[in-house]
Amino acid sequence: MDSCVIPLRHGGLSLVQTTDFFYPLVEDPYMMGRIACANVLSDLYAMGITECDNMLMLLSVSQKMNEKERERAMPLLMRGFRDAAEEGGTSVTGGQTVVNPWIIVGGVASVVCQSNEFIMPDGAVPGDVLVLTKPLGTQVAVNAHQWLDQPERWNKIKLVVSKEEVKEAYQEAMFSMATLNRTAAGLMHKFQAHAGTDVTGFGLLGHANNLAAQQRNEVSFVIHNLPIIAKMAAISKACGNMFNLIQGTSPETSGGLLVCLPREQAAKFCSEMKSQGSGFGGQGAVGGAWIIGIVEKGDRRARIIDKPRIIEVPSRGSQAANQDNSTAIPAPSPNLS
C-alpha cells in the first residue's frame, strides 16, 4: 500500500502515514519544494484521504553549495514545500536537516482518521474502469530538458522535437508534478472508487501491477490508452525506448492517481476532474483525467495491450487540452471475456 494504516488504541481510529524523500529534478527550488510535498501527500490521496493532520520536512543541504547558494535556494525550497502543504490544508510542524553531498528533500505526512475516510485499495471488480489523473512522461521531459545543453544527446532527438516543444513539455511536467492529487482523492469518494494508487518510481505499469496484486477479487488490469505529455512518446522512441515510456515502466515523480471506478462512474469522474481544475496553485490550470483501461477477470496482474493508443496531452492553457475524447471506455479483451 502507498501508506501504512495503523489501528489505534482509541475508538476505531487509524493512523495513516507515509514518508518519501529524493533528490531535486527541476532547477527551480521553489517548484522543487512544491513537487516534493505533492509527492509525499500523494500517498495519502491515493487512498482517498483528503485531509492531513501533520507534515514533517526532511532536508539536506549540499556541502558543495557555498553559503550564498544555500541562502538563496534552501528558503525557496522550504517555502515551496510549505505552500503546497498549506494548499493541502495542512502544515509543516517539524523535521530534520543535515548536511550531505547531495541535496535531499522529502517529508512525512500523517493523518488520524476513521475507517470511512480512506478507501482500502483492494476492491476492484471485473467491469471496473481504470482512470489516470495526470499524463505520463515527467522523467522524459526532465531529461530532454537537460539535453538542451548536451549537443550529443540533443542530436538524437532533434529530428522529432523542437527546443520550444521541449521547454513547454518541461514546464508542463513541472506544473503537473507540483499539482496535488487532492481533488482526485475527494472524487474517489464521490464516485465510489474501488481502489487507487499513485504513479511514481515504478511507472504506470509497475504501480498497476502492485495494485492488481493486492485485489481481493481475481482481476487483471488491461491498459489500452496512454495519456502522455505532448512529444514525449516521440522522444522516447527516438532514443530507442531507453525510457520504456510506452512499455509503462518509465519512472514518474509525483504522478497522477490510478483509480478503479465503477463503469458508470468513470466518465463522470473524468469530467468533474476537468471542470474542477486540479491544477497547481488553483491558477485556473486545466485539470485532467483519462480513461486508460478496464478491469477484467484475471490473475491479479496488469498489462498494456499491443499498440496502445497514445493520447498526446498538450501544455495546460492550450485549447487542445479539452478536445480529446478521453472518456470512451475500451472494449474488453476478446480472449478474456
Place this chain on the structure above:
Amino acid sequence: MDSCVIPLRHGGLSLVQTTDFFYPLVEDPYMMGRIACANVLSDLYAMGITECDNMLMLLSVSQKMNEKERERAMPLLMRGFRDAAEEGGTSVTGGQTVVNPWIIVGGVASVVCQSNEFIMPDGAVPGDVLVLTKPLGTQVAVNAHQWLDQPERWNKIKLVVSKEEVKEAYQEAMFSMATLNRTAAGLMHKFQAHAGTDVTGFGLLGHANNLAAQQRNEVSFVIHNLPIIAKMAAISKACGNMFNLIQGTSPETSGGLLVCLPREQAAKFCSEMKSQGSGFGGQGAVGGAWIIGIVEKGDRRARIIDKPRIIEVPSRGSQAANQDNSTAIPAPSPNLS
C-alpha cells in the same frame, strides 16, 4: 519541543511525532541501527510518552559500497533498528530507501495519545532538581576510538588514557546510545516530572538552555555535576577542550533525558532508574541517573557553575558504577537565593 504535538479532530486526542536521521558513527551496523532507533524514539520519551504507535525507517545505501558490503551491512542495520523498535513496544511498518554518497539512517516515530500521556516541558519551578539519565561523552568516545588508528591524533591523548580504556569507553558509549530512554519516560510520570528533554546534538548545555527558554515560570537551570564516561573528561582536556565537553556543548547522540523533578522525588527517581536497569536489551546492564543541578528563580537560561564536579562513570558491569554518591542535591547559588 522535541516532538510536535498536533491536536486532532477526534475526541481530545493529539498526534505526537518526531523524525531524525543522521550518519553512522559506530562501526557495528547492528548497533548503529539500534542507536538510530533509540535516538528517534527519545524525542517521544523526553515528553514522558512511553508508547509509540508506528515507526517509519529512513535509509540510504552508500553508492560507494559494493554489493557484498551492502548485503552484509544493510540487513544488520535494519535488524538493529527493528529490534530496538520492538523493545520499545512498537514496530516499523514503512519507510523509504534511496542511494546516496553516504549512508543515512533514521526514522519517524508517531503516537496518538490523550493529553495525560505526555508531559508538556514547561512546568519547572524554583527548587526543582535536574536529573540526567545517561552519562555524557559519547562523541569524545567515538572520536578517541577512531584515533587509535591515527598516530598523530593518538599521541595527543596517550598520556592521559590507555588503549584499553578507550576501547572500554567506546563500548560504554555504544551501549549507552543504544539504550532506550523508555524507563526514564515511565518514571517521569511516577515521580511527577515538571519538564524534560533529551540531550543530543546541542550538548547538555544547549538542550538545557532550550528547555529553560520554554518554561512558563521565570526560572534558570544551574548545573553543578557532570556525569561523564570514564576518562573522556581527561581526553577532552588533553585536546585543548576541542570537544567543549566540560563546557557542556559537546554533541551527544541518543543521549539521556534531562528531567526537572520536584525536590523530594529526585533521589527516588534516580534510585529507581538504577534498580530497574535501563540498559540496552535488558541484559542486566546497569541503569543510571544522576542529580546534576537545580532550578532557581531566573531568566530562563541554563548555566554550568565554575568547576563543576566531574562524575566519572565507569563501564557498565563494573562494581564502581553503583558506588558514586550521585543523589546529593546541590546547594542553591549564593548570589541567587
